Amino acid sequence: MQSEDMRRVPDPCGDSPFMGIYESLSAAYGPRRWWPVTPAGGVEPEYTGGPSTRIQMLEVAVGAVLTQNTSWKNASKAIANLNRAGLLNPEGLTGIDTKSLAGLIRPSGYFNQKAERIKVLAAYLSGNGRPDRDGLLELEGIGPETADSIMLYGYGELHFVVDAYTRRIFGRIGLIGGGEAYEAVQLVFESNIPPEVHVYQEYHALIVEHGKRSCTRSPDCGECVIGALCGRCGL
């Protein structure tokens, strides 16, 4: 099913600048290999290019909650703690009490909230059948970005992920207003880039990299690799 999505399709958006930006970011930063997961028998998540087991898919989902408004570095520490405790699996996460779980994920911040939400999420994902976006959105603490991250990176489904970096970067360029509803921004991207899981995954990861490296709160436009395309800095 996923290999169906990998075939080249004509750019549905003609001369829209979205794929040009993608190519520039890709050339500058290279493959991102997001989302990191823990190899079998390992402790730390590694950039191996995404999950390949059911346990690793669960790990992506848990990581998506842990990294909410939190650096990946801190989320990663929490994941390592769960691995060391042997709890990063359906039985482990649904079985542990909330207090103990909170203690283990402490480095990720908001640990009381996140512990509660991870248990509910693990229970949902442990059920029969494939998770879906709407099902995830009904869970406490799973909003649109988290749901889309889980579906795209965990389960290889075609949902473009919109985050604060996406709004900041493309708002500055002038391709979006910045204050639109989540789904409105998402629709802009999904109607301007080819419907391929790999492209969605890579594009979002490149946006994050760019947001961290140069399009920060106070941007370093001198180092910007897409400055020529940017309404703020390039012209």
Add this chain to the structure above:
DNA sequence: GCCCAGGCTTAAA
């Protein structure tokens, strides 16, 4: 010490 980090929910205006 201050600011920020790959959100989300709830209460108040």
Add this chain to the structure above:
DNA sequence: TTTAAGCATGGG
């Protein structure tokens, strides 16, 4: 329906 506060650790 929009805005603000609360959640919390760790790194620059």
